[in-house]
Amino acid sequence: MARDGVEVGGTSAFAQLVPAGEVESAASNEYRQLIAEAYKKGLLKSSEGAQVVRLRSIAKKLIEQSPVWNERAKQWSWEVNLIESPQVNAFCMPGGKIAVYTGLIDKLNLTEDELAMVVGHEIAHALREHARQRMGKGMATEGVTRLGGAVIAGIFGIDPRITDFVAKQGASLLSLKFSREDETEADLVGMELAARAGFDPRAGVSLWKKMSAENAQSPPQWMSTHPSSTNRVKDIELNLNKVMPLFEKAQHAERVEKYNLEPKN
């Protein structure tokens, strides 16, 4: 089926081993703990602050585009928080739980479009269920599988061993390492989300240049979990032509709305 935008492969069959809902609720628990901890230490940025308002307005536009990539995203209770920390880091956990560290925005002096690229990348990991795939793979390795296929699972519910496994893994969702393929996919899907939301996808290139410059001084957290290479910028550049029309369409729609160029009916 032809569609506008980037082309990535299907999702890994390993994901099917773990119910999406279980992964999302484990993520929700870990996120709640992290936010509570940040709040206790006075590191959670206030919802009224300009930085949080800006971040949430960018995230909102990206989230609106997310069902294109994952239907479940419509039901997620999305959360977007900013945490005071020198770390150059950001993440979006399964189920749409987003956190950005102030170090990312401040040290790299990110423009709105660049910040949208980072948040889009992180959202893409959640939409493409990379954590769920990692967990499924881990579970397969440990030899935990469904007891008796879909029928028995339907009657007796989920194998408790799966629930156990997810709960254990859930406590360390943030330390999951994504593969090189996952990262490329997140770059491309994130760039498409950003373009659809009206952010300039060319910001992907300037973002990575800033990341590399920062890396030369001290490797930021985001870089250690997101291995960088010149291939990365090359992949982004190669795919720009696929998303530029989406960006232009979104820009046009924005202008129409702003200047009321066309009659409403």
Ligand SMILES: [Zn+2]
């Ligand atoms: Zn990533």
